[in-house]
Every structure is written in C-alpha cells, then in structure tokens.
Amino acid sequence: MVRLKEFKDNTKNVLIQPAPSSSKVYIPLSQHIGKPCAALVKIGEEVTLGQKIANVQAQVYAPIHSSISGKVVDIQNWPHPAIGRCKTIVIENNFKDSPSTIHQPLSSQDQLTSQQIRDIIFEAGIVGMGGAGFPTHIKLNPPKQIDTLIINAAECEPFLTADSSLMVEKTQEILLGIGLTAKCVGAKNVYIAIEDNKPEAIKKFQSVSGLRSAVYEHQPNTKNQKPLNTIVLKSRYPQGSEKQLIKNISGKEIPRNKLPFDLGVVVQNIATVFAIYEAVYLNKPLYERVITVTGSCLTNPKNVLARIGTPIKDLIDFCAPVKEKPAKIIIGGPMMGIAQYTDTVPVIKTTTGIILFNAKEASGQEEDFCIRCGECIRECPVGLMPCLINLASEKQLWEQTKVNGALDCVECGICSYVCPANRNLVQSIKRAKKKLL
Amino acid sequence: MQNKLIVSSSPHIHTRESTRRIMWLVIISLIPAGLSGIYIFGLSALRTIMLGITSALISELLLQILFKRKNTILDGSAFLTGLLLSYNLPANTPFWLPIAGSFFAIAIGKFVFGGLGQNIFNPALAGRAFLVASWPKYMTAFTLPAYAKGWLNYDAITQATPLALIKKGKALIDTTYLDLFLGNKSGCIGEVCILALILGAAFLFLKGYISWHIPFPYIITVGLLAYIFGPKGYFSGDWLSHILSGGLILGAFFMATDYVTSPLTRKGQVFFGIGCGLITIVIRLWGGTSEGVCYSILMMNAAAPIIDRYTKSRIYGTR
Incomplete structure (x- = not known):
C-alpha cells in the first residue's frame, strides 16, 4: 500500500451545501448492479419528489425514484457516467418539490424487524454508494450467520471528502443507521473504519460514548453487545478496498471465490448507512447524495448535496467560476474513477465525486518497456504480479493472464500509479478480465 | 467544451517516478566510486571511463538510427551501461578496449533482445565477459595505484590483484x-574503493x-x-x-x-x-x-x- 498525496484540503471541513435544483434532471434506468429498470412513467406524466418512477421484475435490482417534482418530458438514450449511454428519464422541474403522497413518515422505528428494515431499504432504492452499486437489501440479507459488521469510512481515494464531511455533520444520524444495519444482519461486533487523515470524524465517533447505545437502541439484548469500535486506519491507498479492510480488521483473508459473508462479515459504506437512516427515519427514498466537487480548475470546490439526475455541468457551475478549462472530468476518485467524455452526464446513486483536471494534470505519459522493478508486485493489495499479467494481456495470452490471477484484481490502480515506466497495467488487466468473463 | 475532454483508463494520477529518474540517480550514486578510481589510478582511469560512456551512447544512437527505433539515449540506461563497463576495466587499457566492450554491451547485450527491459543478461557484464574472453591479456593487466608509482605515469606497471x-x-x-x-x-577502476x-x-x-x-x-x-x-x-x-x-x-x-x-x-x-x-x-x-x-x-x-x-x-x- 502507498501513501498518496491527498489533495483533500480544498474541501476538508467545508460544510455540505445543497446544490440548487436543476431545471431538468436526467435519471438513468441503470444505477446499480443487476437488471436495468423499466420506466413506470410515461412522457407527459406529472411526477412528485420521491415518487418511484422505475422498477423491474428481477432478482437483483433496486427501484429508482424521482429527485424533483415536475413533468416527464422524455425517455431517451443519454450519456451515463459508468456505462457510456443508457436509457434515461428526463424530468422538467416545476420547482415545487411537492412530496410524494405514497411515502408517509414512519413511526416506532425500534419495533421494526430485520425483514421490515430490509423492505424499507429496498423500497427506498438503496445501493452501495461507495461506487459498486450493489443493491443493499440483498447485501443485508446474507445466507449465512453474520457476526461482524464493518462500516467502511476509509475514503482512501485522494480528493474526496464527501464521506468525511458527512461523518462530522451527521454523526448521530449515521449511528442510528449503523444500528439499523447491525440489526438487519444480526452482527455482534460493529467496527467503523476511518483513515487517520480525518481526525475530526475520528474524534466525533470516539467521543460519543453516549451515542454508542444509539447503535444498539433497537436490539433486545443490549447488554450482550460490545460497543461500537472505531478503528483508526493509516492513510494508505487502497485501505478502503473491501478485501483489504477485512484483512486489516479481522486478520482474515476472504478465500478465493468466496464472499465476505462466508467469513461472517458484512462491509457497508458509510454513505449507504446514512441513506438507510434517511429511509427508515425520514421515509425518504434515495434521491440525493453528498458529492465532492473539486479540482484545481475550480475557484470554489465544495461538498454538495446533489439530486440524482443533476447534470454534472450544473454542479460545476455551482462551484464556479472555473479558473481553467478542464481537460479531464473524472467521476469518482482519481485512482478508480471514470473519465467522462461530456459534462452532460448526470449524478447517479454511486457518484462519490467530480474532479476537474487542467491540461497539465490530465496529460498522460508515454509507456516505456517494463524494467521489471517489481514495484507493482510489492504494492498490489491482493498479491498479484501485475507486470506479468500486463505482458500476457498485451500478447493476448488470456489463459496466461488467468493463471497469473487477473480475475483476482480489484482494479484499485495502485500498480499503474507506482509504475516508473508508466505502463497501463490496470487497463490491460481490465481487458483481460473482460475477455475471461 | 464538448468533445475536447481527455478520456483515459484509471488511475488518473501517477507517481513522479520514472525509468529515466531511476537511471540517472543510480548514475549519481556511482560517482563516488568513479572519483575514487580516478584518484587512485590517475587520469588514465578518467580516460577509460569517458571512452566507455561515450562509446556506449554512440553505439545506442547509431543502432537506433540504423534500425529506425525510438531514440532513448537520454533515458540514462546506455550511459549507465557504459559507466559500469568502464568501472569493470583496469585503468590503463588500450583506448579501443572500452569502445569494443561498450559496443558489445549495447549491441549484443541489450539491443538484439529488443532494448531496455528485454535483455536477459546485464549488458555491462556481458561486455566485460566478451572482453575477458577476447583480450585476457589486457583485462588482467592491473595498474598499480597512482600514488605508488607517481602521478600521470602512464606506464602500465602491473601488479597482481x-x-x-x-x-x-x-x-x-x-x-x-x-x-x-x-x-x-590494484584492480578495476570502480571496484577498488569499498568506502565510495x-x-x-x-x-x-x-x-x-x-x-x-x-x-x-x-x-x-x-x-x-x-x-x-x-x-x-x-x-x-x-x-x-x-x-x-x-x-x-x-x-x-x-x-x-x-x-x-x-x-x-x-x-x-x-x-x-x-x-x-x-x-x-x-x-x-x-x-x-x-x-x-x-x-x-x-x-x-x-x-x-x-x-x-x-x-x-x-x-x-x-x-
């Protein structure tokens, strides 16, 4: 693992600001792992804030809700931040934010059973908000007994501060969300893992001993429960990778081809936990989230609360004026994020940040031959030999890439980051994975 | 702004490290050994080092022009090969010995395999092995330390190592x-001063x-x-x-x-x-x-x- 330059100072300790709602939002029908949804609304239909507008019949999916009130003006193919293009519902804003009548505020949250909590999570359309987008109601319904819940608050990607500002500003709410999550999976040990570059968040979570009980408020045998453990991790990339986190905290590795629940562990991202709180306590479906909008091109980088479907251009304008024309726009972190070809792509449930690079920062370097320095091997968090997979991939020896463990790659990007020869290691491994799957 | 954004695979940031930087820093780390060799064996050592480096660079340049390859003489690797080869020679060699060695090191040691990163053998050592096999007489004629025989004395007074x-x-x-x-x-230019x-x-x-x-x-x-x-x-x-x-x-x-x-x-x-x-x-x-x-x-x-x-x-x- 590597200590990266953080670039977090611009938005560290900057209060979360709600972004103004856009005149039009573009809500893609695929924002999760699983089957894309189908629209429940027709062009011309009026929708309310939080109304379910897309659904599908499938095992793995999450419903999608409107993030504004207004009129559906189009359902069309539109740029998507992760998959190029996707069928998208376009809604024109009437700026009334009239709430959906379907959602009545809930009472007596502490009486809820695990199944009821999961149902609420499902209805709220919650997915893993750290970037993966796996439907949360499925993750919180593991087929095996769970004893450990790890809340992933590492936020190890440079530039991003959305999670850390959420932790500082919404500590109480997050604790309630953690309690609900722990109850859902029946975990006895709950850990919250935070990198040591977020001292304010660590202080908040460590100091709130009284709040600890909040975590277990709903659980019958509170006395048997161990308190919430705040784990302070060194700021090293990729500390927040699920495999790495489990190894660091439990000392165990997930066996190859197994999943965390096989070890009795569930890892949940901190923003997702906050969304669970909002769904259960405020009866609010997932239609907005906190995003870091930053980069040297911006005069006013911010942590913004943005509606799903907001074109990133509107968020960039909110943080303007732009000092320099951005040469590269990245959605996500700089290590794993995706470079965008247009600024019309909308925010989706898995968007953690928007980073603008100027021409100098965006300029790539030419690849040299591998000099076999072995740096990629030493830094790979899953013990691969990226340089060998890279060579095999370039020769299209797909079987060879498999033998060398291409399918175990978590695509964290650290190999390409450290490579002195600027080799596109991750890119070639991703290519091999695509060929093998 | 449309259509003018750079799109590339992640990661989007990169360490400052580069092959070139590593090579030049290794060269810098070898400077004390070279200076001590020159101090010990006199200016003939300097002459041998310069010949080794220059001929390595020229060999690489010529081969790359001849075979229309990307010019890489500034990446430091040819410089380093020439430097290491000359460090492996006695100070008072005939002028053509480092030239022949550097050419062999670059051409046969590195270039025929496809250049930096592709070679099987350490190019400088391949060059040295070639010289030892071809002209063992010159390769084992070790000069006495200069202060034992007087400065600027180019006579090859040889001594067993x-x-x-x-x-x-x-x-x-x-x-x-x-x-x-x-x-x-007595010994090779770059190997004698352990301290350096x-x-x-x-x-x-x-x-x-x-x-x-x-x-x-x-x-x-x-x-x-x-x-x-x-x-x-x-x-x-x-x-x-x-x-x-x-x-x-x-x-x-x-x-x-x-x-x-x-x-x-x-x-x-x-x-x-x-x-x-x-x-x-x-x-x-x-x-x-x-x-x-x-x-x-x-x-x-x-x-x-x-x-x-x-x-x-x-x-x-x-x-």
Whole structure:
C-alpha cells in the first residue's frame, strides 16, 4: 500500500451545501448492479419528489425514484457516467418539490424487524454508494450467520471528502443507521473504519460514548453487545478496498471465490448507512447524495448535496467560476474513477465525486518497456504480479493472464500509479478480465 | 467544451517516478566510486571511463538510427551501461578496449533482445565477459595505484590483484584490511574503493531503489563459504579479504541488483543473491580465474526466469 498525496484540503471541513435544483434532471434506468429498470412513467406524466418512477421484475435490482417534482418530458438514450449511454428519464422541474403522497413518515422505528428494515431499504432504492452499486437489501440479507459488521469510512481515494464531511455533520444520524444495519444482519461486533487523515470524524465517533447505545437502541439484548469500535486506519491507498479492510480488521483473508459473508462479515459504506437512516427515519427514498466537487480548475470546490439526475455541468457551475478549462472530468476518485467524455452526464446513486483536471494534470505519459522493478508486485493489495499479467494481456495470452490471477484484481490502480515506466497495467488487466468473463 | 475532454483508463494520477529518474540517480550514486578510481589510478582511469560512456551512447544512437527505433539515449540506461563497463576495466587499457566492450554491451547485450527491459543478461557484464574472453591479456593487466608509482605515469606497471594472490595461496603481506577498504590495491577502476561504493549504495537504499534482498545474501554467502573453505582446512578462511577484494561489493550492490535481469519478487531475489554467492566462491576457490563475480551474476541472470516461476507472489485468499 502507498501513501498518496491527498489533495483533500480544498474541501476538508467545508460544510455540505445543497446544490440548487436543476431545471431538468436526467435519471438513468441503470444505477446499480443487476437488471436495468423499466420506466413506470410515461412522457407527459406529472411526477412528485420521491415518487418511484422505475422498477423491474428481477432478482437483483433496486427501484429508482424521482429527485424533483415536475413533468416527464422524455425517455431517451443519454450519456451515463459508468456505462457510456443508457436509457434515461428526463424530468422538467416545476420547482415545487411537492412530496410524494405514497411515502408517509414512519413511526416506532425500534419495533421494526430485520425483514421490515430490509423492505424499507429496498423500497427506498438503496445501493452501495461507495461506487459498486450493489443493491443493499440483498447485501443485508446474507445466507449465512453474520457476526461482524464493518462500516467502511476509509475514503482512501485522494480528493474526496464527501464521506468525511458527512461523518462530522451527521454523526448521530449515521449511528442510528449503523444500528439499523447491525440489526438487519444480526452482527455482534460493529467496527467503523476511518483513515487517520480525518481526525475530526475520528474524534466525533470516539467521543460519543453516549451515542454508542444509539447503535444498539433497537436490539433486545443490549447488554450482550460490545460497543461500537472505531478503528483508526493509516492513510494508505487502497485501505478502503473491501478485501483489504477485512484483512486489516479481522486478520482474515476472504478465500478465493468466496464472499465476505462466508467469513461472517458484512462491509457497508458509510454513505449507504446514512441513506438507510434517511429511509427508515425520514421515509425518504434515495434521491440525493453528498458529492465532492473539486479540482484545481475550480475557484470554489465544495461538498454538495446533489439530486440524482443533476447534470454534472450544473454542479460545476455551482462551484464556479472555473479558473481553467478542464481537460479531464473524472467521476469518482482519481485512482478508480471514470473519465467522462461530456459534462452532460448526470449524478447517479454511486457518484462519490467530480474532479476537474487542467491540461497539465490530465496529460498522460508515454509507456516505456517494463524494467521489471517489481514495484507493482510489492504494492498490489491482493498479491498479484501485475507486470506479468500486463505482458500476457498485451500478447493476448488470456489463459496466461488467468493463471497469473487477473480475475483476482480489484482494479484499485495502485500498480499503474507506482509504475516508473508508466505502463497501463490496470487497463490491460481490465481487458483481460473482460475477455475471461 | 464538448468533445475536447481527455478520456483515459484509471488511475488518473501517477507517481513522479520514472525509468529515466531511476537511471540517472543510480548514475549519481556511482560517482563516488568513479572519483575514487580516478584518484587512485590517475587520469588514465578518467580516460577509460569517458571512452566507455561515450562509446556506449554512440553505439545506442547509431543502432537506433540504423534500425529506425525510438531514440532513448537520454533515458540514462546506455550511459549507465557504459559507466559500469568502464568501472569493470583496469585503468590503463588500450583506448579501443572500452569502445569494443561498450559496443558489445549495447549491441549484443541489450539491443538484439529488443532494448531496455528485454535483455536477459546485464549488458555491462556481458561486455566485460566478451572482453575477458577476447583480450585476457589486457583485462588482467592491473595498474598499480597512482600514488605508488607517481602521478600521470602512464606506464602500465602491473601488479597482481589481492584475489590473485589469495588464489595462489599467498598471504596479503603488504595489504591491510584498511587498504582493501579504501582501495589501495590494484584492480578495476570502480571496484577498488569499498568506502565510495558503500556511500553510493547507502544512497540507493535510502531512495528505495535497491533493497537488501540481493546484495546481503550474496555477500554473506561469499563470506561464509570463504571462511568455511579456508586454505588451511575448514573454518580458517580469510573471509574479510574475500569480501573486500575484487568486484564483489560493486557487483552485489550495483550489478546483481539490476532490475531487468534479476528476479521480480523479494523471495526470488534472496535465492538469486545466494546463487551469485555460491558461484562466485566456487570460481574464486576452485575455478580457472581468480575472480568470479562477473560470471556468477551472468549465470544467475540466465536463471532469473526460472527463479521467477517458482517464487511467485501469493494471491490474496489463496494458501
């Protein structure tokens, strides 16, 4: 693992600001792992804030809700931040934010059973908000007994501060969300893992001993429960990778081809936990989230609360004026994020940040031959030999890439980051994975 | 702004490290050894070093122009090859010797394999092996330290190296350990001053460019075996002289550690170091020549791919 330059100072300790709602939002029908949804609304239909507008019949999916009130003006193919293009519902804003009548505020949250909590999570359309987008109601319904819940608050990607500002500003709410999550999976040990570059968040979570009980408020045998453990991790990339986190905290590795629940562990991202709180306590479906909008091109980088479907251009304008024309726009972190070809792509449930690079920062370097320095091997968090997979991939020896463990790659990007020869290691491994799957 | 955004695969940030930077810093780390060689052997050493470097650069340039390859003479690798080759030569060689060696090192040692990163053998050592095989007379005519024969004295007054004396079973009467350490002995330009080499190596350690995994097992193996198989029966060898003499320190820290031709994993590098030590001592004690560092590293270079095969890193979640 590597200590990266953080670039977090611009938005560290900057209060979360709600972004103004856009005149039009573009809500893609695929924002999760699983089957894309189908629209429940027709062009011309009026929708309310939080109304379910897309659904599908499938095992793995999450419903999608409107993030504004207004009129559906189009359902069309539109740029998507992760998959190029996707069928998208376009809604024109009437700026009334009239709430959906379907959602009545809930009472007596502490009486809820695990199944009821999961149902609420499902209805709220919650997915893993750290970037993966796996439907949360499925993750919180593991087929095996769970004893450990790890809340992933590492936020190890440079530039991003959305999670850390959420932790500082919404500590109480997050604790309630953690309690609900722990109850859902029946975990006895709950850990919250935070990198040591977020001292304010660590202080908040460590100091709130009284709040600890909040975590277990709903659980019958509170006395048997161990308190919430705040784990302070060194700021090293990729500390927040699920495999790495489990190894660091439990000392165990997930066996190859197994999943965390096989070890009795569930890892949940901190923003997702906050969304669970909002769904259960405020009866609010997932239609907005906190995003870091930053980069040297911006005069006013911010942590913004943005509606799903907001074109990133509107968020960039909110943080303007732009000092320099951005040469590269990245959605996500700089290590794993995706470079965008247009600024019309909308925010989706898995968007953690928007980073603008100027021409100098965006300029790539030419690849040299591998000099076999072995740096990629030493830094790979899953013990691969990226340089060998890279060579095999370039020769299209797909079987060879498999033998060398291409399918175990978590695509964290650290190999390409450290490579002195600027080799596109991750890119070639991703290519091999695509060929093998 | 449309259609003008750069799209590339993640990651979008990169360390400042580059191949070129590594090469030039290794060259800088070798400067103390070169200066001490010039101090010890006089200006003829400087002449040999300059010839080695210049001809390596020219060889690379000509070959790349001739075969229409990308020009890479500024990446430092050809400079480093020429520098290391000249460090492996006696100071007072005929002028064409470093030229022939550098050309062989670049052309046959590196270029025919496809250039930097593709070569099997350490190019500088390949060049040296070629010279030893072709002109052994010049390659073993070691100059006396300059202050023993007067400055600017270009006459090749030759003297046996400490290792050659050890080989003949003679004790090192006139040479103390301190002489060996500081370089008051005959030998190749860059190998004699152990102090300067250790300074350079320490710099590379601090920079993280080399690790202990090759040099330490290498040197310890040589010392241990030299001690065990002493001339007067087991456990009587002069192990310190073996470590401080010849090209061991130069080879262990600067040549065996060459990224391209050594194993990839730390585990493999330890085996590589031990292998180098074994072969070095076999040649030194029972082989046909008094020095074995060059051949031992070349032989282990050939073994590096097979070491790689058996010392792969362990993938997460597998036992």
